[in-house]
Amino acid sequence: MxxxxxxxxxxxxxxxxxxxxxxxxxxxxxxxxxxxxxxxxxxxxxxxxxxxxxxxxxxxxxxxPCSQLSVDFKCKVHNSPEKPLICNRFPRDREDLEGLKDCGYRFS
Ligand code: SF4
Ligand code: SF4
Known part of the structure; x- marks a missing residue:
């Protein structure tokens, strides 16, 4: 897994x-x-x-683009209860990372 x-x-x-x-x-x-x-x-x-x-x-x-994205590309609701569940769950697998260069997550 x-x-x-x-x-x-x-x-x-x-x-x-x-x-x-x-x-x-x-x-x-x-x-x-x-x-x-x-x-x-x-x-x-x-x-x-x-x-x-x-x-x-x-x-x-x-x-x-998400309305919660600031002009410097930061999530305005990061680390807040207002952040949607799907955003907290992302990425769920390697496929989700396709095309993303700077994501801080990896799968092993
Ligand atoms: S993490 Fe979710 S709520 Fe935050 S800017 Fe991205 S899409 Fe919007
Ligand atoms: S680090 Fe990954 S999950 Fe977080 S905003 Fe960037 S691409 Fe999305």
Whole structure:
């Protein structure tokens, strides 16, 4: 089992986008094809950044910075009860770290 080590340095890297997981087959069925789904989402500012065919999942990302991010890219609610649970839990696995250069967490 992977163990998370390190700590949040409040670098703000994971706070620039909203990431959503969708059910792959239903989403593709609604749009007719993956190409059509990607086209539609691209017009709405949503990018399909990955998929897990085995688990029937699609991963979406939207460039929407968090309102709690300060101008110097620090979380204004870091170490406060106002910090959302999902932010405290992030990253949950190695996949979450993909594309993040400065995250203070590692998995071993
Ligand atoms: S609440 Fe803080 S840690 Fe969570 S996304 Fe916003 S700035 Fe980032
Ligand atoms: S990328 Fe890592 S270190 Fe940076 S704010 Fe997110 S959890 Fe914290």
């Amino acid at each position: 992977m163990k998370r080590q390190g700590e949040c340095t409040s670098c703000g890297e994971c706070c620039q986008t909203v990431n959503i997981t969708a059910v792959r087959d239903i989403s593709i069925q609604q749009h007719g094809s993956l190409k059509e789904l990607k086209l539609y989402l691209s017009y709405r500012g949503i990018e399909v950044v990955g998929e897990n065919i085995e688990k029937n999942l699609l991963f979406y990302s939207m460039e929407i």
